[in-house]
Amino acid sequence: FEQMLNxxxxxxxxxxxxxxxxxxxxxVVHFQRSNKANWNYAIPSVLCFMNPLLExxxxxxxxxxLYFTWRWxxxxxxxxxxxxxxxxxxxxxxxxxxxxxLQFSAGTTILWSILLPxxxxxxxxxxxSSYSKEVLWTEL
Numbered sequence: 001f002e003q004m005l006n007x008x009x010x011x012x013x014x015x016x017x018x019x020x021x022x023x024x025x026x027x028v029v030h031f032q033r034s035n036k037a038n039w040n041y042a043i044p045s046v047l048c049f050m051n052p053l054l055e056x057x058x059x060x061x062x063x064x065x066l067y068f069t070w071r072w073x074x075x076x077x078x079x080x081x082x083x084x085x086x087x088x089x090x091x092x093x094x095x096x097x098x099x100x101x102l103q104f105s106a107g108t109t110i111l112w113s114i115l116l117p118x119x120x121x122x123x124x125x126x127x128x129s130s131y132s133k134e135v136l137w138t139e140l
Contacts, residue, residue, distance in 0.1 A: 005085060016078065021046050023070065027062045056124040064120060068113075075109070 025042040032038040041050045041060045049068075050061045061067070082091060095102055 008085065012081075016074070017046065020074065024062075027066065027070075031058055031062045032060075053119070054124050056120075056126050064116070068116065072113075 021043065024045045025039070028039055028042040028045065032041075038060050044050055045061050045067070049064065051058050051064065053064075058064070086094070
């Protein structure tokens with residue numbers, strides 16, 4: 001069991017990144033099917049949300065609600081797999097000396113989960129479509 005667990009833990013991170021890239025690429029292709037030039041934004045979307053945060057639309061990749069829902073699914077999925085494979089006692093023992101860091105991480109995750117929808121509902125507009133062509137395509 002220990003060898004299998006070590007193999008899963010060693011291959012888990014690359015597998016999560018690969019699945020994340022494939023899911024994000026499929027979503028970007030679906031939402032940007034008429035603009036194939038934006039498909040390459042799926043790769044950096046693995047690291048961060050590629051649309052302007054205060055843009056109401058999704059000009060480059062996918063809608064914000066879908067991107068961040070996918071992130072929550074990943075968080076719960078990874079926590080569930082860790083709990084299933086290792087058990088609560090070993091998880092508590094493994095993270096016993098990292099309590100402050102875990103509290104900080106959980107706090108910031110909860111904070112952005114509350115603030116992001118509020119900011120997007122209150123402040124987001126169709127920024128890119130509000131500019132004229134002359135403003136968007138002038139040379140500096």
